[in-house]
Amino acid sequence: MSYRKRTAALASAAALAGSAVWMAAPVARAEVVDVNYQCKTPIGDKSAVSPIDIKGVKSGSGYRITMSWQKGVSSSPVELGKGAMTPSATVALGGADSGTLTVTGPANDAAIPANTPIKINDLSGTYTPKKSGEVTFTAGVLTIKALGTTTTCTPTNDPGPSLTLDVTAAGGGTTGSAQGGGSGSGSGDELPQTGPEDSAVALGTLGGTVLLAGAAGALWLTRRHQGARTGR
Numbered sequence: 001m002s003y004r005k006r007t008a009a010l011a012s013a014a015a016l017a018g019s020a021v022w023m024a025a026p027v028a029r030a031e032v033v034d035v036n037y038q039c040k041t042p043i044g045d046k047s048a049v050s051p052i053d054i055k056g057v058k059s060g061s062g063y064r065i066t067m068s069w070q071k072g073v074s075s076s077p078v079e080l081g082k083g084a085m086t087p088s089a090t091v092a093l094g095g096a097d098s099g100t101l102t103v104t105g106p107a108n109d110a111a112i113p114a115n116t117p118i119k120i121n122d123l124s125g126t127y128t129p130k131k132s133g134e135v136t137f138t139a140g141v142l143t144i145k146a147l148g149t150t151t152t153c154t155p156t157n158d159p160g161p162s163l164t165l166d167v168t169a170a171g172g173g174t175t176g177s178a179q180g181g182g183s184g185s186g187s188g189d190e191l192p193q194t195g196p197e198d199s200a201v202a203l204g205t206l207g208g209t210v211l212l213a214g215a216a217g218a219l220w221l222t223r224r225h226q227g228a229r230t231g232r
Helices: 003-023 196-231
Strands: 033-041 044-059 062-069 085-095 099-104 123-128 133-146 149-155 163-167 177-181
Touching: 033 133, 044 133, 044 163, 062 085, 062 099, 062 163, 085 123
Parallel strands: 099 177
Antiparallel strands: 033 044, 033 149, 044 062, 062 123, 085 099, 085 133, 099 123, 123 177, 133 149, 133 163
16 A cells, blocks of 8 residues: 555544544433322322423533423412422432432422412432443422421323433442432522533544544654655
């Protein structure tokens, strides 16, 4: 093979390697899912449908998961003053992992009028994968504590996952672990959407490194070839 052909082949191989690494970046899938909640309240059963949005952002060796309600659920026959209502919920894990993640948040930051759908603040928790693969996150049971009472709202329409993440475990294992954590007010903390974007950037950078390495190899061959011609 001639010198020029060898140089062209090296450059093409480097470019293809960079493209392959970039295309291998994991893709997160997120969608808003309507959840039909049946709530057991101190004054009887109630029902409500709320679109649920779940987002994830890479945080250290895990992911910060945030669950948002786009409509209020349940209601109270009396006004709930500021700080009187505290929500929490579970998120069901599926795919490569199983179990539940607990998400929590602050009490209501404003009074909730009587007989008005209760707007749930964004709830969040930290998920740490122990097994690599595709993990799904689906809305689970919502719990509302207010004025010494407890209301539980359970999905009855078998909702699909609101979020799917392709995760990588930090160090082996067969199950995932999770812990709850407080979030901001009902408006959310404006977390960036889905951690795999970070992975895509990292893999894209790796692809660029491969490309530069190929170019450096081609340059070295060029100088070597020129040196050989000079020494003749």
